[in-house]
Amino acid sequence: MTGRPDEAQRLHDLARLRRVRDRIDREYAQPLDVEALARGAHMSAGHLSREFRRAYGESPYSYLMTRRIERAMALLRRGDLSVTEVCFAVGSSSLGTFSARFSELVGMSPSAYRAENAPATAETPSCITRQVRRPVRNREAPARAPHLA
Template identity: 80%
Template sequence: MGTRTAAEQRLRDLALLRRVRDRIDREHASPLDVEALAAGVGMSAGHLSRQFKAAYGESPYSYLMTRRVERAMALLRRGDLSVTEVCFAVGSSSLGTFSTRFTELVGLSPSEYRRRARTDRAAELPSCVTKRVTRPIRNREAVPSEPV
């Protein structure tokens, strides 16, 4: 059978990376870490992190936090949970880390986002449109909002 060519190995790695990304999308509220994700596809944590970042432009941890923030945004717009409840519902174990990451991605604190969502007209849009329009910006690109 022989050894794989570089192209075959790259395709195999991309398939494994898609499995990792799909797992993060599916299990974002579960306790996940890079070591567990890597073990699930038979890679070392370092190799997974490097390959994931090369393929998707961010680390597995950053991708996981983005998924959690997206879900948190939806829960905060719904308005029936406190920020703390939302933090734990999306799988974060630290309110401080959650709030910091949320603010980096969205440009507003979770509390401020929730307050604005209550009065914002975007809340009246269909959820599929709201999700698309309010998708968090990755890689700390959010511009802090102007005070109201």
């Protein structure tokens, strides 16, 4: 009979962890730290970190930084912001830490990423860029010209 209360507690913890992950996704640009996330989930910081890692395979801080870097990549591709402006726009408070983490995850510095990716779309109208970069779903086939017989 001890299995049911443990399972109920685990499900309750998973729901709280999902809320933490959703908060990170939503508020990635805000100053977030593990202690603040833990307070919001009514957990200790250590317990949150352990359970988050067990559920999602990485720490809450690592997940937050990954979200910030993904958003930074999109802003750098736009090409209208400097690396420093992008750093602060995604919620990082240290350019050095941001650049190091970016390089670690992406494989190149933010400046190199911007230089490599921004010029490709710098002179292209945004409506065309959106269409070209649109993800292809379910192996969509390009529209064919109607067959006139």
